[in-house]
Amino acid sequence: MKTKSQVQINKEWDIVGARQMGRELAKEMGFGTVDQARIATAISELARNIYLYADKGAVTFEIEEDLNKKGLKIIASDQGPGIADLSKVMEDGYSTSGGLGAGLPGVKRLMDYFDIVSEPESGTTITTIKWVR
Amino acid sequence: MEPLDVKNYRSLLKKYIDSEDETSLYQADQFSKLSIQQNISPEEIINVHIQALQELYPNLPKEIDLSMNFLLETMISYGLAYQEFQSLREKQGEIESELSVAANMQDTLLSTTKPEISGFDIGAISVPAHQMNGDYHHFVIDSSKNLGIAIADVIGKGVPAALAMSMIKYSLDSFPDSLRTPDVILENLNRVVERNVDTSMFITMFYGLLNPESGLLQFSSAGHEPGFYYCAKSDEFHEIKTKGIVLGVSESATYEQFDIQMEVGDMVVLLTDGVTECRVGDRFIEPDEMLDVIRKYMHLPAQEAVDLVYRHFERLQDFHLRDDFTLIFLKK
Helix, strand or coil: CCCEEEEEECCHHHHHHHHHHHHHHHHHHCCCHHHHHHHHHHHHHHHHHHHHHHCCEEEEEEEEECCCCEEEEEEEEECCCCCCCHHHHCCCCCCHHHCCCCHHHHHHHHCCEEEEEEECCCEEEEEEEEECC | CCCCCHHHHHHHHHHHHHHCCHHHHHHHHHHHHHHHHCCCCHHHHHHHHHHHHHHHCCCCCHHHHHHHHHHHHHHHHHHHHHHHHHHHHHHHHHHHHHHHHHHHHHHHHCCCCCCCCCCCEEEEEEECCCCCCCEEEEEEECCCCCEEEEEEEEECCHHHHHHHHHHHHHHHHHCCHHHCCHHHHHHHHHHHHHHHCCCCCEEEEEEEEEECCCCEEEEEEECCCCCEEEECCCCEEEECCCCCCCECCCCCCCCCCEEEECCCCCEEEEECHHHHCCEECCEECCHHHHHHHHHHHCCCCHHHHHHHHHHHHHHHCCCCCCCCEEEEEEEC
């Protein structure tokens, strides 16, 4: 059974709301302090991207349960302009050079699974998972 | 020492708190270096610290615990930045090794053998400022046993310059013997460069053709840094005067041909601007200073002399060349 919850991202304050929800879920699921902090940072990054580049979107949380492992799945989706050159945004030093934050490579490092689908003009969906260790 | 072992860290921390000794601090220093080697991020170290602290002092005020968590949060982005830095450093290593492969390939492509010609002594050295050389020199002996000497410089450095030089070499090789007088060679090369090279790139070249029997050197220049002629009889250096537009600017450029009759003891010095524009501190060296250095070594065998002149300028510039350096001595 999957538990689902969602935070809409419309204004900057919603980023904090998304972090809060993610952290509480992570805590309940038994993530350690460091991983909780990593998850919160990844959520920040994803939610801020929505806020900055897409105006509107949502961060959705799902609890993934496998036979032998349990993880927190975070899906950030928006209906924004999309990303034309995915390999560029996944390159180290691309977004961070302007001091904008960890960027998507950072999110990938913070999480265990990372996938991105983006269509120009129709939006971007990023799916990430962190497994409980 | 196991780097992220809480037990180790805890006993180290306890030892320090009890004794405040320098030994524990030295061990902490070792611990941090080991952690870097094993790609342990700062937030993980703080986490170990938090755990050790809680085990040592279970009754610490809640505020301390909370403040430690706060610190951990603030370190997450530092950890990420550090990992990014590591991966960029690896990438840089890859690029550097790729460049050095390219530089080796360039050496092979542009290699030239210094010919042995009786009655003459030739020395040549060419050192790039960076990995790839934007200077070029080439010796060729034609069917009538004349020696062709080319020296060229691409305005612009690095990989594009080096690529342009390969083109020049293969064009030169493809010209038939019948077209081997300096003026005709430059005229033909000019057309090749004009058609094939980006308009922002210019190539200067000096081409000389020596008849070893008579000692007559014919030459033309496409805007190349003027060389020098040492006349043994008068014991003086003269600038080798030429005129001609750099390669690649005008499709219909033609080049004037000049000549020098070399006598025994005379010497021709060919160079690129990496030699003449050698910088000492904030200023370029004066031509006379450069000629003094050449004069100091020119009595030696030509190869030894150019090597020593290069060493002299390398030292003068603190072993850091700002431009590719090519120097050729042709002694009779």
